[in-house]
Amino acid sequence: QKGNPPTERKIQRLFRNPEVARLIKRCNDFGAGGVSVAIGELADGLHINLDKVTKKYAGLDGTELAISESQERMAVCIASGDWDKFSAFADKENLEATVVATVTEEPRLVMSWRGDKIVDISRRFLDTNGVAQHAKAVVQAVTGDSVFDKVPDAVTEAPDLHGAWLANLGRLNVCSEKGLSERFDSTIGRATVQMPFGGRTQLTPAQGMVAQIPVLHGHTDAASLMAHGYNPDVACWSPFHGAMYAVTQSLVKAVALGADPDTLRLTLQEYFQSMKAPSDWGLPVAALLGANLVLEKMEVPAVGGKDSMSGTFNDELNVPPTLVSFAVNVIDGRKTVTSEFKQAGDKVVFLSTPLLEGAILDFDALRRNLRTVHQLMLDGRIRAAAAVEEGGIAADITKMTLGNTLGFSFIKPFPHTESLFSLQPGGLLLEVAANADTDAMFGGLDHLVLGYVTEKPEIRLNDTAWTNAELTEAWTKPLDKVFPAKAPVADTPSDLQDMPLYHQELPLTAPFSLAVPKVFIPVFPGQNCEYDSARAFEKAGAATDTFVVRNLTPKAIEETIEAMVKGIRDAQIIMLPGGFSAGDEPDGSGKFIATMFRNPRIAEAVNDLLQNRDGLMLGICNGFQALIKLGLVPYGEIRPLEADSPTLTFNTIGRHVSQMVYTRIVSNKSPWLSLVEPGDVHAIAVSHGEGRFYAPADTIRKLFRNGQVATQYVDLDGKPAMDSPFNPNGSLYAVEGITSPDGRVLGKMGHSERYIPGLMQNIYGEKDQHLFEAGVQYFK
Numbered sequence: 001q002k003g004n005p006p007t008e009r010k011i012q013r014l015f016r017n018p019e020v021a022r023l024i025k026r027c028n029d030f031g032a033g034g035v036s037v038a039i040g041e042l043a044d045g046l047h048i049n050l051d052k053v054t055k056k057y058a059g060l061d062g063t064e065l066a067i068s069e070s071q072e073r074m075a076v077c078i079a080s081g082d083w084d085k086f087s088a089f090a091d092k093e094n095l096e097a098t099v100v101a102t103v104t105e106e107p108r109l110v111m112s113w114r115g116d117k118i119v120d121i122s123r124r125f126l127d128t129n130g131v132a133q134h135a136k137a138v139v140q141a142v143t144g145d146s147v148f149d150k151v152p153d154a155v156t157e158a159p160d161l162h163g164a165w166l167a168n169l170g171r172l173n174v175c176s177e178k179g180l181s182e183r184f185d186s187t188i189g190r191a192t193v194q195m196p197f198g199g200r201t202q203l204t205p206a207q208g209m210v211a212q213i214p215v216l217h218g219h220t221d222a223a224s225l226m227a228h229g230y231n232p233d234v235a236c237w238s239p240f241h242g243a244m245y246a247v248t249q250s251l252v253k254a255v256a257l258g259a260d261p262d263t264l265r266l267t268l269q270e271y272f273q274s275m276k277a278p279s280d281w282g283l284p285v286a287a288l289l290g291a292n293l294v295l296e297k298m299e300v301p302a303v304g305g306k307d308s309m310s311g312t313f314n315d316e317l318n319v320p321p322t323l324v325s326f327a328v329n330v331i332d333g334r335k336t337v338t339s340e341f342k343q344a345g346d347k348v349v350f351l352s353t354p355l356l357e358g359a360i361l362d363f364d365a366l367r368r369n370l371r372t373v374h375q376l377m378l379d380g381r382i383r384a385a386a387a388v389e390e391g392g393i394a395a396d397i398t399k400m401t402l403g404n405t406l407g408f409s410f411i412k413p414f415p416h417t418e419s420l421f422s423l424q425p426g427g428l429l430l431e432v433a434a435n436a437d438t439d440a441m442f443g444g445l446d447h448l449v450l451g452y453v454t455e456k457p458e459i460r461l462n463d464t465a466w467t468n469a470e471l472t473e474a475w476t477k478p479l480d481k482v483f484p485a486k487a488p489v490a491d492t493p494s495d496l497q498d499m500p501l502y503h504q505e506l507p508l509t510a511p512f513s514l515a516v517p518k519v520f521i522p523v524f525p526g527q528n529c530e531y532d533s534a535r536a537f538e539k540a541g542a543a544t545d546t547f548v549v550r551n552l553t554p555k556a557i558e559e560t561i562e563a564m565v566k567g568i569r570d571a572q573i574i575m576l577p578g579g580f581s582a583g584d585e586p587d588g589s590g591k592f593i594a595t596m597f598r599n600p601r602i603a604e605a606v607n608d609l610l611q612n613r614d615g616l617m618l619g620i621c622n623g624f625q626a627l628i629k630l631g632l633v634p635y636g637e638i639r640p641l642e643a644d645s646p647t648l649t650f651n652t653i654g655r656h657v658s659q660m661v662y663t664r665i666v667s668n669k670s671p672w673l674s675l676v677e678p679g680d681v682h683a684i685a686v687s688h689g690e691g692r693f694y695a696p697a698d699t700i701r702k703l704f705r706n707g708q709v710a711t712q713y714v715d716l717d718g719k720p721a722m723d724s725p726f727n728p729n730g731s732l733y734a735v736e737g738i739t740s741p742d743g744r745v746l747g748k749m750g751h752s753e754r755y756i757p758g759l760m761q762n763i764y765g766e767k768d769q770h771l772f773e774a775g776v777q778y779f780k
Contacts, residue, residue: 004072005580006526007095011074013548014093016216023086026077030070035100036111036119038075044123045104050113052100062113077103094525094550137281139289142238146359148423150233155421161464165394166474168421173232174391176476178203179483185658187685187754189214190532193223193333194257195660198762199403200716202660202725203472204340206762207253207386212333216531221758223333227253230324231390231423239283239321241359243290245425248361250327251298252370252387252426258336258377259329261370264300267326270307273318284309287323297363300327337377338762339386340403344455345434346383348408350393352446353426366426369445373428376441381432388427393450394420396429398459398471403762405468407454410461414451417461487653487724493697496733498720502667502707507674507778508743510572510614514779520571521546522564524593527579527622529753536753537575540772545571549596561599568605573616573775576623578687578751590625590648597630603638610636610744616775617745618672621688624648624737624747633747634708636740646695646703646738648749651688652730658687660763661728663736663750664714669707670743671778675770681718683765684750686728691749693731693738700733710737710746 014020015027028038039048050065060068078086083099090097104110109126111119154171158164168174181196193210197203208227213220229249235242247266255261268291272284284307295302311319341348351369354362376382386396397420401408431453432438438449454460457468476485519537521544523530534544547567550556568574581592597603609615610632619627625648631639634646641647651657665673665680676682695703703709712720712734713727720734721727727734729749737748752771760767 007072009526009528010093010095011072014090014095017089020086020089023078023082024076025079028075030073030075032069034066034068034070036066038073039101040109040126042075042077043103044107046101046109047104048101048109048111050100050111050118052098054096054098062111062118065113066111066119091550091556092548094548094552094556096552135275135281136278137285138278139240139282139286140279142240144237147234147237148355148359148425151418151421155418161417161461162466164421165459165464165466166470168391168394169398169471169475170478171391172478174395174475175478176203176205176485177479177483178205178476179479179485182485182658183483183656185687187658187687187751187760188528188532190535190754190756190759192754192759193336194338194762195760197403197659198338199340199405200764201403201405202763204338204399204403204762206257207339207389208257210257210331210333210336212758213330219756221333223331223336225254225257225259225329225331225336226326227257228324228326229253230322232320232322234423235287235321235323239286239323240290242321243287243323243325244294244361245423246323247291247294247325248366248426249387249389250325251294251300252428254327254329255370255374256337256339256385256387256428258331259327260331260374261298261367264327264329266295266300266302267328268302268305269324269326270305271311271319271322272307272309274312275309283321287321291323291325293360294363298367333758335378336761337382337385339384339400340762341400341406341408341431341453342383342404344406344453346431346453347434347436347438348397348450348453349430349432349438349442350448350450351428351430351442352424352448354446355425361426365446369426369428372442372445373430381436381441382430383433384431386429388424388429390423392419392421392424393427393429397450398475400429400431401453401457401459402468402472402475404764405457407456407458407460407468408451409454409459410451411449412462414462484653484655485725487651487730489723490652490730490732492722492733496697496700496704497722499666499704499709501678502669502704502709503678504667504669504707507668508671510779512614512779514572517542517572517776517779518570519544519573519575520567521575521577522567523548523577524579524581524596525549525551526581527577529578529620529622529751532751532753533575533577533620536772537573537776539756540776542573542772542776561601564596565601565605568602568609571609571615572613572779573618574606574609576617576619576626577753578621578623581622581626590622590629593622593626594629597626598638606632607637610740615744616671616778618771618775619747620751620753621686621691621749624749625690627745627747632745633738633740634703636742636745644696644699646693646699648690649692649694650690651692651728653724653728656687656689657691657728658685659725659728660684660760661686661726661736661750662714662716662718662765663711664718664720666704666709666712667707667739670710670739670746672739672743672746672771672774673710673769674777675774679718681714681765682769683760683763683767684752684769685754685760686750688729688749691729691731693729693733693735695732700735703738706741707743708739708741709733709735710739711748711750712736
């Protein structure tokens with residue numbers, strides 16, 4: 001099966017409408033089991049007409065239709081009298097809605113296909129879940145030494161401590177996964193409290209997810225939090241201890257992020273080999289017993305989960321016993337704690353949890369530890385926190401130093417260096433102030449001051465030292481060929497490497513005043529930034545008109561053109577939001593948007609707005625791609641493109657990139673940039689696969705001279721950057737955004753709309769470009 005993200009996005013929009021939500025009595029997604037389950041679970045009595053089910057692929061017979069999965073579809077049960085209203089809402093969102101079944105009085109599941117009844121089963125029988133089955137489970141005794149005390153082979157085989165530390169960082173379950181993480185959009189929704197990687201260098205990984213609760217209107221500081229736990233080495237040694245460790249690890253990581261240990265909840269995901277013998281059944285039984293031990297001792301409930309017993313390939317290859325624990329909570333996002341070290345001179349404390357007989361954690365001690373840490377966090381006394389993960393204290397200390405290019409010095413002499421590489425279940429690393437009284441803070445708890453954060457970017461242990469550069473290399477290199485984090489660097493003419501800034505003394509303003517300018521935001525299939533864009537404009541004082549483009553029928557297209565012309569003529573600003581129009585397949589990149597805007601009636605309305613009504617236009621990411629394909633940037637009008645016209649093409653790294661970048665204001669010629677100064681640097685989110693700006697050198701020189709290069713990617717020193725990760729897509733001349741000749745049309749790749757105060761707390765620097773306030777101010 002192949003999903004359809006643009007359609008899934010439309011369904012999200014539909015379900016987010018409160019009027020629609022009130023019409024839906026029950027709903028189900030088309031997951032495993034397809035029609036039979038998605039619709040079959042909605043009511044006791046159902047008659048399903050399979051001939052009415054819209055087909056994703058031609059040629060499906062009745063059985064295939066009945067069980068076919070289709071991730072971009074939803075089954076909803078509504079009152080028959082609400083059908084016209086519901087179908088109108090669906091059509092408005094460019095969705096196809098079809099009546100395929102009716103609820104019946106008789107409690108039977110009936111399916112018909114081509115006039116024949118092919119399924120007719122009583123609900124009473126279905127509710128029995130088939131014949132009851134029983135299996136004998138034999139839980140094997142745990143053998144071998146405890147893996148909790150084991151020092152990894154890569155460490156013991158190294159010639160010395162220096163090599164052991166680097167070898168530990170290079171292990172596959174320890175090394176950086178940044179190149180993989182950046183393939184997924186981490187800032188969509190304008191809610192990300194902690195970025196996946198933090199610090200000025202964005203190299204310290206967050207240990208979980210913290211994101212504000214999404215609300216359509218207003219603001220909330222409430223944030224959802226999730227952290228997971230699992231270690232395959234522990235699970236293979238003992239499924240019981242593997243599950244105990246997984247649940248414990250998820251709880252400790254969640255508390256390190258700021259969760260209250262007494263209000264955490266869990267969801268457990270299990271995946272085991274095919275069950276054939278009693279010893280096979282013993283694996284999930286042992287795992288569930290281990291998980292249940294933690295639930296009982298910590299008084300934390302599991303509120304859901306999912307399991308699969310199909311992890312065997314060709315009767316030979318089995319998955320390791322897998323129980324992954326996810327700890328979830330709701331917190332005040334302002335109270336979250338990030339894991340990168342903050343300040344030289346601070347102390348770092350290791351808070352440990354003792355192991356009792358049988359390698360069972362002392363859960364009473366663990367509860368005391370977690371409650372103490374949480375209260376210290378609420379009091380603002382913990383500056384950074386991290387649960388000890390795979391790789392031990394050595395790996396965690398390293399990762400905590402890299403984000404802000406700080407160092408760490410262990411107390412000297414430091415005995416038992418081998419303990420720095422073991423798992424330390426339940427362990428926490430905590431950064432506290434240099435003058436903190438750690439005995440008073442952690443009195444009665446098993447704690448140890450490991451050492452101090454240093455200004456010099458190196459880690460020092462007894463007489464051995466590691467530089468930040470070699471630590472970064474060892475940690476990031478192992479997966480670089482599979483998930484690259486850096487791209488080739490393009491050559492840049494010397495005169496374009498650091499062009500002068502462009503200053504305009506008086507900002508351009510509209511020749512008339514408006515109390516509340518109106519913004520027209522068309523939403524094309526596949527775009528996903530319309531909510532964020534609308535909220536940014538509304539917060540700045542504008543009114544927004546969000547319009548979903550409908551293209552399922554010729555009639556819908558004609559109605560869309562008429563509505564877009566009217567929307568543009570009623571507005572003073574056009575906003576083209578980001579996303580992936582037409583799913584970026586094949587080679588989408590704004591072409592669908594540009595094609596629609598080249599319609600003569602729409603093009604005339606746009607040109608009238610810009611040339612006769614002194615309006616503004618903004619395109620971000622996917623919207624920038626459309627602006628550049630239309631010629632609106634850099635030419636200021638919809639026109640045919642020329643051979644030397646700028647364009648946006650595939651990132652040189654060869655993949656999607658989602659991260660924070662630093663951009664410098666190059667010119668304040670545009671009214672969109674009237675509230676910032678040339679030279680100002682901002683941390684901005686990017687998320688795109690085709691953002692590489694390309695144009696001939698002479699064209700770029702003209703844009704710089706005319707003040708049309710609005711923003712450039714820069715490094716940590718504020719200098720234009722040609723290399724990744726500072727220049728995330730390989731843009732020539734580090735160009736991130738350009739404008740029309742008069743500056744009233746701005747296109748840029750960075751998502752300025754995705755920031756509000758309280759977000760991206762592990763990213764440093766100014767994040768607000770005041771872009772939307774400036775657009776509104778233009779009309780004042």
